[in-house]
Amino acid sequence: MGERVTIQEVAQRAQVSAATVSRVLSGSHPTSAGARARVLRAVKDLDYVVNAHARALAGTGRKTVAVLTRNVTSPFFSQVAQGVEYEATARGRLCMVCTTGGDNAREHEMVQMLREQGAEMVVLVGGAVENDEYRERMARYAQALAAVGSRLVLCGRPAPPPGVPALVVEYDNEAGAYGITSHLLTAGHRRIVFLGQLPGNSTSEDRITGYRRALFDFGLPPEAGRVVGTGFNKRQGYESMNTLLESGELDFTAVFAGDDEVAAGAMKALRKHGLTVPDDISLIGYNDDPVADDLTPGLTTVHIPAEEMGRTAVRLALRDDPGSEQERHLLGTHIVVRESVGRPA
Incomplete structure (x- = not known):
């Protein structure tokens, strides 16, 4: 657990070029079986960790989706995040769950970071105060993400103004x-x-x-x-x-x-x-x-339907032709009758 191992050190250990190491790890180009075996052995021996940012810039990183929520202690928030994670995993994506504590500045920083990291979609979960500042902020998020091929998804949140390229999954x-x-x-x-x-x-x-x-x-x-x-x-x-x-x-x-x-x-x-x-x-x-x-x-x-909201968000955002316009999908609710209601005393 010392200093970070570099790709050059892996190349030296495997007796190949750094470019060959990169090709083996990305799987983007064919390499000889011998070179591949030496690279993988060197990676294991040196405990080499791939630079995720570099892979994202090269377009070879693992695709990710992200969930931003106020906290993960609320059952509703955690169930939506679980639904996103289940569906993302089924589609070969990694899922990141981030908490904002309800801080809009922190939310903004996270959206920017996820945009830079190339997340395919960013899901914002939970209610909000619907005012002009909120609508402008959602429009900025949606447009910034769309510019890099990503998608803003709102789960249980007020929809942004018409024309803003976001996916809204809500319940009645x-x-x-x-x-x-x-x-x-x-x-x-x-x-x-x-x-x-x-x-x-x-x-x-x-x-x-x-x-x-x-x-x-x-x-x-x-x-x-x-x-x-x-x-x-x-x-x-x-x-x-x-x-x-x-x-x-x-x-x-x-x-x-x-x-x-x-x-x-x-x-x-x-x-x-x-x-x-x-x-x-x-x-x-x-x-x-x-x-x-x-x-x-x-x-x-x-x-x-908290978990289903998360699953629906991923299914719709990652379908083959998601479109670029605003979409809204409404899920239903139902009453669960137990023993806490009786006739008036």
Whole structure:
């Protein structure tokens, strides 16, 4: 594990030219069996590592796809990345997974690096605040990648302006929220709190829109749509529900948690206050993360085809004739009914 071995040292060890070493490693030109055997032996003996950047410049490097996500601890993000990885592997590509922590500057640096490294496609995962800055940033990414023969793919993210050469693979977020709110309303609930919001974030806002639309269609007034708490994780779900219960405002019979992690935190807070699900309060989530089935009672939620989104993104971006125009593909959601919903107490 000392200094990096050079191609010249491999050539000297194998008693061939550096050009012959390059041809053997790239497989781009025929070489004699003897020379090939000596080169491969020298590579092994010297533990030579091919310079990936040089191979990319020469057009002989292994083709790669890349996934950029906020983190890999969220089940949704990790499932999309897993779908990309599965499909990329099946098509002979390597897959890189990078995290941004939600930092736009870091995201920009990574897109630039992947463009320079010749990634065939760059997949950005997860909701975002859809404003002019976002739309301009996506347009820059898409055009910069297209200029070097790559493709920008957005999974579960707002689409860029028309004409921007990007592939958008999304799921019907609003329809899922509408459907599961209707499930509560059909069970007799009329006082439903939406718990856990990410202000301005497209994922959160679409779910709230679906929730409010269902309330309206069931004849409830606008003030029935009550949104409390912020954040999409278990701790924030617990704190938001705990704060709501300690306020003494127990004028609700059901809770629509922004996602399943929020629901898990909310369930813990309800138990702390001596309330049970669904006997006292009905509870639903969104995503169908593994935690939904592990809770007691099992959580009724909306299933997102997260892994299929990743697979679809790769299939469409790497097909023989992907085209250069913007494409949008919408995947459906469905309700998974478990034991967390009952009639109003």
